[in-house]
Amino acid sequence: MTYQNYSLKQLQQIDAAHHLHPFTDHKEMREAGSRIIAHANGPFIYDSDGTEILDGMAGLWCVNVGYGRDELADAAYAQMKELPYYNSFFKCSTPTPVLLAKKLTELAPKHVNQVFYGSSGSEANDTALRLVRHYWALEGKPEKNRIISRKSAYHGSTIAGASLGGMEQMHNQLHGAVPNIVHVMMPYAYELSLPGESDHDFGLRAAKAVEDAILEAGADKVAAFIGEPVMGAGGVKIPPMSYWPEVQRICRKYDVLLMLDEVITGYGRTGEWFAAQTFGIEPDTITTAKALTSGYQPLSALLVGDRIAATLVEKGGEFYHGYTYAGHPVACAVALKNLEIMEREGLVERVKNDTGPYFAKALQERIGGHDLVGEVRSIGLMGAIEIVRDKATKERFLPAGSTAVLVRDHAVAQGMMLRATGDTMILSPPLIWTRETIDMACDRIAKALDLAQADLHKR
Numbered sequence: 456m457t458y459q460n461y462s463l464k465q466l467q468q469i470d471a472a473h474h475l476h477p478f479t480d481h482k483e484m485r486e487a488g489s490r491i492i493a494h495a496n497g498p499f500i501y502d503s504d505g506t507e508i509l510d511g512m513a514g515l516w517c518v519n520v521g522y523g524r525d526e527l528a529d530a531a532y533a534q535m536k537e538l539p540y541y542n543s544f545f546k547c548s549t550p551t552p553v554l555l556a557k558k559l560t561e562l563a564p565k566h567v568n569q570v571f572y573g574s575s576g577s578e579a580n581d582t583a584l585r586l587v588r589h590y591w592a593l594e595g596k597p598e599k600n601r602i603i604s605r606k607s608a609y610h611g612s613t614i615a616g617a618s619l620g621g622m623e624q625m626h627n628q629l630h631g632a633v634p635n636i637v638h639v640m641m642p643y644a645y646e647l648s649l650p651g652e653s654d655h656d657f658g659l660r661a662a663k664a665v666e667d668a669i670l671e672a673g674a675d676k677v678a679a680f681i682g683e684p685v686m687g688a689g690g691v692k693i694p695p696m697s698y699w700p701e702v703q704r705i706c707r708k709y710d711v712l713l714m715l716d717e718v719i720t721g722y723g724r725t726g727e728w729f730a731a732q733t734f735g736i737e738p739d740t741i742t743t744a745k746a747l748t749s750g751y752q753p754l755s756a757l758l759v760g761d762r763i764a765a766t767l768v769e770k771g772g773e774f775y776h777g778y779t780y781a782g783h784p785v786a787c788a789v790a791l792k793n794l795e796i797m798e799r800e801g802l803v804e805r806v807k808n809d810t811g812p813y814f815a816k817a818l819q820e821r822i823g824g825h826d827l828v829g830e831v832r833s834i835g836l837m838g839a840i841e842i843v844r845d846k847a848t849k850e851r852f853l854p855a856g857s858t859a860v861l862v863r864d865h866a867v868a869q870g871m872m873l874r875a876t877g878d879t880m881i882l883s884p885p886l887i888w889t890r891e892t893i894d895m896a897c898d899r900i901a902k903a904l905d906l907a908q909a910d911l912h913k914r
């Protein structure tokens with residue numbers, strides 16, 4: 456690697472001159488300069504000046520086994536030498552996607568026995584959308600094609616992904632979303648529950664919004680409901696435990712398919728291999744990506760339940776859909792090794808029984824009481840910190856999101872990478888975090904909150 460021949464400033468200049476980034480205001484970035492992460496090890500990332508930062512976001516919700524895993528590099532190297540690429544079109548296959556499909560269906564809920572590969576979560580959601588509509592067409596009901604999603608959902612950045620998602624800013628730039636997708640309320644109790652309403656009742660009310668949308672369209676027009684088990688990019692919004700079983704009951708009542716987007720929650724994040732298991736539901740499709748390879752290779756897997764798979768196979772006819780890199784042998788070899796590491800080290804059980812509960816307690820006890828914090832919440836190793844001006848009234852600072860960005864910038868300066876989305880700070884660390892790493896993170900976040908509060912007082 457030759458980046459060492461360049462100074463940070465030079466890299467930033469080249470970056471600004473030639474590299475368009477995702478989800479970035481390029482004018483602003485060119486003025487501020489980009490943050491260049493040059494290498495990483497274990498739970499830490501290092502910028503090109505060598506500054507060490509604790510990575511509270513596992514890259515982008517993906518590096519679950521942490522950085523610097525030689526075994527994953529070796530698996531990729533060995534596979535590249537053996538067979539770097541061959542396609543899985545036209546009745547061909549290669550060994551690693553076959554073995555990975557077997558492994559994934561062993562880990563997934565019992566009724567899930569088929570896998571369709573892509574290279575990203577967005578692609579996998581495209582596939583899921585195509586597949587559920589194709590399913591109903593094969594069943595002789597092509598008009599049953601409407602999808603119900605939720606406001607503030609994130610399902611990716613392709614046109615289908617953004618259309619399925621409920622992010623207003625993204626829709627505003629679509630200039631024509633995929634038709635027949637509607638968005639209902641999200642299960643976000645902190646802002647949407649009524650005075651005196653229990654968490655349980657709020658969960659049922661949020662689920663009722665799905666039923667209302669089905670009835671409004673007519674059940675014979677609705678193909679599926681799609682949701683993230685825990686809304687991630689929208690601000691780690693954790694639904695009440697009553698929500699998902701009720702959504703599933705409603706979907707079954709009206710014969711509407713259930714699509715679960717587990718791009719973030721898949722592979723251990725909530726303390727089970729899949730959040731479907733955490734919430735006790737049996738979705739017809741489960742979209743996964745990210746931690747499938749711990750981000751060491753781009754790979755997604757749409758896990759397909761028996762109901763859809765049976766129709767696809769029994770009715771036959773070509774499904775005109777697929778990607779060149781579907782089932783990429785190198786990515787699948789890395790995924791197999793990644794899952795082996797997770798199992799060997801018991802990372803999922805550790806989140807469930809040790810680090811997840813410890814993380815929840817540490818956030819409550821050490822962050823939750825801060826003047827700037829309205830609520831902390833977590834499930835497994837994903838958490839959120841709500842930034843407020845007034846704890847009692849939940850009033851936010853203006854302009855919206857500005858104080859969260861201030862806290863984020865102080866946190867990074869303290870050696871703690873976390874994300875600010877709106878007025879919510881988000882954490883989604885590698886699953887290798889220990890109690891000590893959680894303590895270190897809380898110390899740094901508490902310091903960042905104090906510094907932000909001091910800045911606000913000066914204003």
Ligand SMILES: Cc1ncc(COP(=O)(O)O)c(C=O)c1O
Nearest residue numbers: 575576577609610611683716718
């Ligand atoms: C829930 C969810 N779905 C889909 C995606 C899109 O995945 P990708 O960026 O790999 O296309 C993301 C990305 O963060 C996500 O959080």
